[in-house]
Structures are given as structure tokens and as C-alpha cells.
Amino acid sequence: xxxxxxxxxxxxxxxxxxxxxxxxxxxxxxxxxxxxxxxxxxxxxxxxxxxxxxxxxxxxxxxxxxxxxxxxxxxxxxxxxxxxxxxxxxxxxxxxxxxxxxxxxxxxxxxxxxxxxxxxxxxxxxxxxxxxxxxxxxxxxxxxxxxxxxxxxxxxxxxxxxxxxxxxxxxxxxxxxxxxxxxxxxxxxxxxxxxxxxxxxxxxxxxxxxxxxxxxxxxxxxxxxxxxxxxxxxxxxxxxxxxxxxxxxxxxxxxxxxxxxxxxxxxxxxxxxxxxxxxxxxxxxxxxxxxxxxxxxxxxxxxxxxxxxxxxxxxxxxxxxxxxxxxxxxxxxxxxxxxxxxxxxxxxxxxxxxxxxxxxxxxxxxxxxxxxxxxxxxxxxxxxxxxxxxxxxxxxxxxxxxxxxxxxxxxxxxxxxxxxxxxxxxxxxxxxxxxxxxxxxxxxxxxxxxxxxxxxxxxxxxxxxxxxxxxxxxxxxxxxxxxxxxxxxxxxxxxxxx
RNA sequence: GGUCCAGUAACUCAGCGGUAGAGUAUCUGCCUUUUAAGCAGAGAGUCGUUGGUUCGAGUCCAACCUGGAUCACCA
Numbered sequence: 001x002x003x004x005x006x007x008x009x010x011x012x013x014x015x016x017x018x019x020x021x022x023x024x025x026x027x028x029x030x031x032x033x034x035x036x037x038x039x040x041x042x043x044x045x046x047x048x049x050x051x052x053x054x055x056x057x058x059x060x061x062x063x064x065x066x067x068x069x070x071x072x073x074x075x076x077x078x079x080x081x082x083x084x085x086x087x088x089x090x091x092x093x094x095x096x097x098x099x100x101x102x103x104x105x106x107x108x109x110x111x112x113x114x115x116x117x118x119x120x121x122x123x124x125x126x127x128x129x130x131x132x133x134x135x136x137x138x139x140x141x142x143x144x145x146x147x148x149x150x151x152x153x154x155x156x157x158x159x160x161x162x163x164x165x166x167x168x169x170x171x172x173x174x175x176x177x178x179x180x181x182x183x184x185x186x187x188x189x190x191x192x193x194x195x196x197x198x199x200x201x202x203x204x205x206x207x208x209x210x211x212x213x214x215x216x217x218x219x220x221x222x223x224x225x226x227x228x229x230x231x232x233x234x235x236x237x238x239x240x241x242x243x244x245x246x247x248x249x250x251x252x253x254x255x256x257x258x259x260x261x262x263x264x265x266x267x268x269x270x271x272x273x274x275x276x277x278x279x280x281x282x283x284x285x286x287x288x289x290x291x292x293x294x295x296x297x298x299x300x301x302x303x304x305x306x307x308x309x310x311x312x313x314x315x316x317x318x319x320x321x322x323x324x325x326x327x328x329x330x331x332x333x334x335x336x337x338x339x340x341x342x343x344x345x346x347x348x349x350x351x352x353x354x355x356x357x358x359x360x361x362x363x364x365x366x367x368x369x370x371x372x373x374x375x376x377x378x379x380x381x382x383x384x385x386x387x388x389x390x391x392x393x394x395x396x397x398x399x400x401x402x403x404x405x406x407x408x409x410x411x412x413x414x415x416x417x418x419x420x421x422x423x424x425x426x427x428x429x430x431x432x433x434x435x436x437x438x439x440x441x442x443x444x445x446x447x448x449x450x451x452x453x454x455x456x457x458x459x460x461x462x463x464x465x466x467x468x469x470x471x472x473x474x475x476x477x478x479x480x481x482x483x484x485x486x487x488x489x490x491x492x493x494x495x496x497x498x
Numbered sequence: 499g500g501u502c503c504a505g506u507a508a509c510u511c512a513g514c515g516g517u518a519g520a521g522u523a524u525c526u527g528c529c530u531u532u533u534a535a536g537c538a539g540a541g542a543g544u545c546g547u548u549g550g551u552u553c554g555a556g557u558c559c560a561a562c563c564u565g566g567a568u569c570a571c572c573a
Contacts (some may be wrong), residue, residue: 007542008508008524066536067529086530103523117531139509140523142534153534154510154522160565161509172509216572261572262499271573416573447572472573485566498546498564
């Protein structure tokens with residue numbers, strides 16, 4: 001993208017020099033504020049009656065000069081208000097300075113509140129101070145109220161520019177800043193929800209000598225002094241379990257994971273996940289927490305229970321369905337998959353055009369059919385239980401049906417929102433399961449788990465029975481803020497360099 | 499990675515074989531109650547990049563770059 005803004009910058013640099021020649025520091029250290037703008041917008045008549053001298057600070061977002069007077073709009077974090085600047089009120093010198101100000105500058109304005117002739121509530125300035133000079137013009141966005149609705153002209157709407165220059169998006173599209181304020185509230189609410197249930201927030205390594213806890217390809221980096229490769233974590237699971245071995249009973253970690261996969265509207269290479277583990281709980285406990293937490297976020301942070309997400313109307317209230325994966329798959333296949341042998345099921349998959357990865361057994365085929373055909377049909381919140389053990393190497397088997405693992409994934413609007421198990425704590429069984437994964441790796445399945453000897457040794461010291469769960473935060477924020485692209489809820493999404 | 503769509507002034511867009519346009523923004527002038535301020539004037543573009551077709555290419559063709567949608571992979 002060619003940068004043709006040089007002419008604009010040159011002109012503003014000339015203004016900068018003029019300001020300096022007036023003896024004014026365009027980037028002073030000190031500023032002063034007596035009130036946030038939002039405070040002035042409440043009880044307007046009272047502010048006018050009091051005639052108190054007010055000082056506000058903020059960015060000058062619009063300028064309308066006419067001769068020896070001028071109007072501008074100042075915006076701070078809390079709101080926006082008009083200022084009225086007249087030469088006979090602030091003096092010729094100050095007015096000369098005002099004439100050198102542009103939309104985009106930060107200024108400090110002092111005065112009293114009044115109504116203009118056209119009834120606009122404004123600050124009548126008796127002093128202004130330049131706080132920071134802008135030398136690159138902001139895109140010209142204008143607004144007008146038509147029938148009580150805000151109409152925006154020349155909106156800053158180019159999607160690529162919005163992501164690459166997010167600061168402009170936040171500045172020029174307040175509704176996008178709101179999304180990130182809501183994201184922050186959601187994350188705060190998640191933390192206090194977990195804290196109030198006796199969970200301890202912990203931090204485990206992002207740089208790991210081995211990666212594990214999920215099926216994914218990692219990013220690799222290198223430590224110079226140790227001269228060794230390290231992986232960026234793909235999950236926190238194996239470290240959090242070590243903490244349960246170490247005597248913690250309830251832990252959670254909320255932070256970034258990194259997976260070296262493709263990017264699309266629900267995937268960013270780095271993304272935010274909460275994982276939590278609770279000793280002496282199990283899958284049922286994990287379902288209750290997931291349902292309580294997400295309903296709480298919807299009602300208490302957002303204030304509603306129905307959301308439009310990926311063109312689906314999703315209702316989070318009521319009791320969430322709990323269904324069995326083999327039942328769902330059997331329904332799709334037209335016969336009971338639990339009673340089908342591998343060859344028959346394989347023939348069905350091939351008939352449906354599914355590619356079957358090396359080393360697959362029956363459980364993998366059932367999971368494949370589920371992912372390919374059933375997942376997308378689960379619109380209202382649904383806990384899908386009874387995953388094949390074969391695809392759940394870290395989950396405990398169901399005692400009376402060891403083909404299956406005590407695991408669920410939560411689906412909403414056809415997408416996965418949570419993944420939980422009764423965690424496998426039998427060290428010998430866990431070793432076997434990871435060795436099975438290692439065999440898959442030998443067959444070229446490069447997202448299979450690796451054998452982590454240190455983790456297995458920790459299990460040998462004893463780990464209590466427990467439930468564990470992971471919830472993708474970005475997708476949850478997408479749902480709750482009704483955004484269909486993950487890039488809309490990540491401040492600086494991954495982009496190619498240009 | 500496949501397919502489809504898009505990229506023209508700082509912003510939003512028009513132009514689709516024959517001299518690069520509009521509104522806003524910017525600059526100059528006028529203006530002491532404006533608010534998408536107004537009036538008058540001016541400057542501003544390697545038309546994503548590189549090739550090709552043509553007397554002539556933002557315009558047609560090809561490749562590439564960047565983004566979006568969708569599919570594949572995954573959470």
C-alpha cells in the first residue's frame with residue numbers, strides 16, 4: 001500500500017514548527033483534568049447553574065472554525081463534548097494557537113458549561129492547552145443524528161486496515177472498542193467465578209521442552225544459551241495435572257496457547273484458553289461448571305440469554321441437552337455403530353468420502369463421522385458425551401464400557417466450546433495410551449501426543465480422581481458479543497506482513 | 499493449500515478499451531453560536547505488483563502480493 005500522506009505530514013510538521021516558534025511546547029509533560037466528560041453530560045442544567053470552572057482533557061476529534069470563533073469536539077474515554085473557543089475570551093495569542101490545532105490533537109480545555117444558540121451543550125473555553133500535536137491526519141469520519149439514529153459518513157470500514165491499524169479502528173469505531181471492553185469484563189467474570197469456587201489461578205510454562213495436552217502441531221523456538229529447541233505450549237493440561245499431584249485441589253490457568261495450524265474465522269495461531277482441574281470431581285461436575293459459568297456470563301455480564309451467532313439463534317437458558325456420541329452417530333449412519341465391525345464402518349466412511357488416517361480403529365471412525373456430519377447440526381447448547389477412548393488419550397475409560405471415555409465436548413451453533421474429561425490417573429494405563437499415540441506419530445500422524453516421561457513419573461507418585469476442562473475464550477467472546485470472526489475479538493489478530 | 503470476490507487520492511467510493519473522477523479530509527481567502535457548518539478557490543493518485551494483448555490498458559489476459567467469503571486442517 002503506497003503511503004501518499006507525505007504532503008499531509010509535511011504540512012502538519014510546518015504547523016508544529018509554528019507552534020514551537022510561539023514558545024509553546026507541543027508535547028508538554030503536565031496536564032490537568034478536573035472532570036471526566038461523562039460526568040458533565042449528566043445533570044446538564046445543574047452544571048450550567050453552578051457555573052463552576054471545569055477542565056477537561058482529550059482528543060480533538062472535530063474542528064469547525066469560523067473567523068474569530070471556533071467549535072471543536074473533545075473526546076475522552078468516557079464521552080464527547082463540544083467546546084466553544086472565542087478569540088475575545090481566550091485572547092489573541094491563545095486563539096492563534098487554537099488556529100494551529102487539528103483534529104487528532106490532544107488538548108486540555110478550561111471553561112464553564114453553557115448552551116449555544118442552537119441549544120448544543122458546550123464548554124465555553126477561557127483557556128486551552130495543547131497536550132500532544134498530531135502530525136498524521138486521522139481518516140475523516142463524520143456523524144450525524146438522523147431520526148435519533150447515528151449515521152456515519154466515510155466510515156473507517158476496510159477490514160484489512162481495521163485489523164492492521166487497530167488503534168484507528170478503536171478510535172473511529174467506538175462499537176469495536178466496546179467489544180474489547182466486554183471481552184475484558186467476561187475474562188474478569190470468569191476469574192471471579194473460578195476464584196469464588198475455591199480455584200487457585202496459576203501460571204505454567206509457555207516455553208516447554210515437550211508439548212502435550214492436545215492434538216496439534218506446535219511452534220518451535222530456540223533457546224540460545226541452553227542451545228535447545230523449545231515448543232510454545234499447545235495446552236496447559238500436563239502442567240496443571242502436575243500441580244494436582246503436588247497437592248493443589250483446584251487450579252486454573254487462563255492464557256494463550258499456540259497451535260501451528262491454518263487460520264480462518266474461528267482460528268488464530270495464538271488464542272486464549274482457560275483450563276481447570278478439580279480433584280474429587282468428575283465429568284458431571286465439569287458439565288455443571290460449564291453450564292453455570294456460561295449462563296452466568298450471558299445473564300450477568302451481557303444481560304441476555306439469546307444470541308445470534310453464525311446465523312443461528314442460540315438460546316442459553318433451560319437445561320442443556322446431554323447426548324451420547326455413539327447414539328448421534330448411529331442415528332446418522334442408520335444402525336447402531338457400537339455393534340458394527342471396523343470393516344463395515346470403514347466402508348461407510350469411504351462411501352461418504354471421508355479420508356481415513358493411518359492407524360485408525362473403530363473409535364476414530366465414529367469420531368470422524370461425528371465431526372464431519374453431526375457436529376454442525378448441534379445448534380442449541382449440547383453436551384456430547386461418550387467419546388471413543390481411542391481419540392481421548394488423557395481421559396478415563398467408562399467402567400462398564402471401556403471402548404468409551406468419560407469425556408464430553410460442549411457444542412453451540414455447530415462449534416465446539418468446551419472439552420472435558422474425568423481425567424485418567426492410572427499411571428500404567430496413561431503410559432500405554434501415550435505409547436499408542438507414539439505409534440500413530442510413527443505412522444505420520446503429526447498432531448498425535450508425544451510421550452512425556454516427566455509427566456508419567458508425576459502420575460506414578462499418585463494423582464487423585466478429578467475432572468478437568470478447557471474452554472476457548474475467544475469463541476466464547478465471539479458468541480457473547482455476536483461476532484462471527486475471531487479477528488473481531490482479538491485486538492491484534494495474526495496477519496501476513498506486507 | 500483449492501475455489502470465488504475485492505484492491506483507484508488520507509477516508510468512502512464511481513469509472514470497466516480512447517485526456518484519471520466525486521464527496522469528505524487537506525491548503526488559501528471570507529466569516530463571533532457552528533455541528534456531515536457555509537461560500538469561493540487550490541493542491542493532492544506509479545489506478546496492489548510484474549509481465550502480456552492492443553495504435554492506445556484502472557479497464558482485457560496471465561502470474562504474483564494482500565485481504566474477505568467458502569472448502570480443507572484444527573479449538
